[in-house]
């Protein structure tokens with residue numbers, strides 16, 4: 001899939017959105033030899049002004065197999081991994097202050113990686129720009145799309161009087177995020193289905209600073225979780241010794257925490273060991289100066305119309321609990337690239353339909369899995385039935401290999417399509433319930449036989465004893 005062969009025409013590609021997925025797409029399509037123009041509504045994140053604004057904020061993401069595979073195609077996997085922190089598992093912090101490590105893969109110790117969002121976006125933009133056939137245009141917002149003709153209009157916000165530019169292309173890629181303008185335009189067409197759902201929990205990011213010696217204040221190589229059934233706190237490590245913590249909670253509970261005393265009392269009650277590493281002053285300052293952000297889940301079908309196609313959050317924004325939003329978005333680009341390679345003789349519109357047909361079931365599947373994983377992270381990890389099932393799953397995985405891969409590992413450490421991961425889990429659940437049923441049957445049968453045998457045994461003994469007495 002390295003570069004265009006002589007049967008594959010060089011396309012003029014317009015990408016709306018230069019976030020993580022749009023920038024990666026520019027790298028891969030640019031490498032291929034296409035003429036790529038990226039239009040991003042915000043200013044260049046690498047500019048001095050933007051760097052100054054981002055100072056002190058470090059937001060990180062969990063990178064796993066699908067994201068890595070796509071980065072490898074862009075030639076960036078090793079560079080990114082060298083600037084990322086491996087996380088071997090979950091570190092569960094109980095309410096009583098005790099900790100328990102649960103490895104993601106006790107058999108092979110595979111890990112996920114904590115990587116800075118800012119770093120990733122910058123490196124992808126810089127890599128894309130190295131290619132002479134890729135141009136980046138910042139402060140350009142998509143305002144109009146005619147997907148049938150391949151024509152899009154962007155508004156340049158840099159000047160005092162905004163100007164508009166109209167561009168014609170062979171392919172329009174909408175990587176413009178959860179509230180995509182390209183999707184908005186596509187929805188006007190008949191037979192385009194769409195749903196969005198805000199969950200009634202929101203999130204807030206908080207900082208856990210490095211210790212005075214620059215080291216991490218908690219075990220570095222874990223994703224820390226404080227599961228409290230209805231809500232949870234998580235923290236991922238940063239390279240500078242800090243952690244970025246995220247509090248996920250029902251919106252009304254955020255509403256109840258308005259004063260310094262209320263915030264302190266809440267954290268002292270729920271996360272006593274977290275308040276120690278964050279520091280009371282910093283916690284109260286960060287908490288009271290931030291607003292909780294909402295979480296949205298978006299599904300769309302089809303993902304294409306005319307010469308336009310949606311990727312990343314524009315196609316399937318999801319709640320962040322599986323750590324797959326970016327990974328799935330990166331995988332979109334891998335699959336799009338593969339499908340263009342395979343069907344190089346077909347018109348763009350037809351190839352995009354093929355992409356949409358292959359991607360929609362998987363996009364919907366990961367949106368569902370992401371919702372499920374919130375329950376697992378904030379609640380199930382504390383329950384003994386879940387812990388027992390997990391133990392059995394990893395034992396079976398050890399003996400049967402890929403034939404019995406636990407759901408989390410299939411989603412996180414393999415490129416198995418998401419919908420197949422769900423099918424595999426359903427099959428495992430069926431086997432488990434049959435085994436449970438069979439074990440109950442065997443147990444009941446054995447108990448019943450033992451009882452009958454015991455009754456006969458006792459009756460015979462009593463009968464013999466009575467006969468003995470009467471003979472005497």
Ligand code: FAD
Pocket residue numbers: 016017018019020021022039040041042060061062063140141142143175176177178179180181203246311312313314320322323324325326327328329
């Ligand atoms: P975005 O990152 O939203 O980028 C879209 C870009 O388009 C932006 O730069 C925006 O300015 C631009 N844009 C918007 N409108 C227009 C327009 N009209 N014209 C031009 N440009 C426009 N994913 C993981 O894989 N692992 C994680 O651990 C993880 N953690 C997360 C934690 C939280 C709290 C959240 C909220 C999300 C998390 N995600 C994670 C999901 C991940 O952040 C997203 O899936 C990812 O950012 C999607 O990338 P994108 O490029 O599709 O969209």
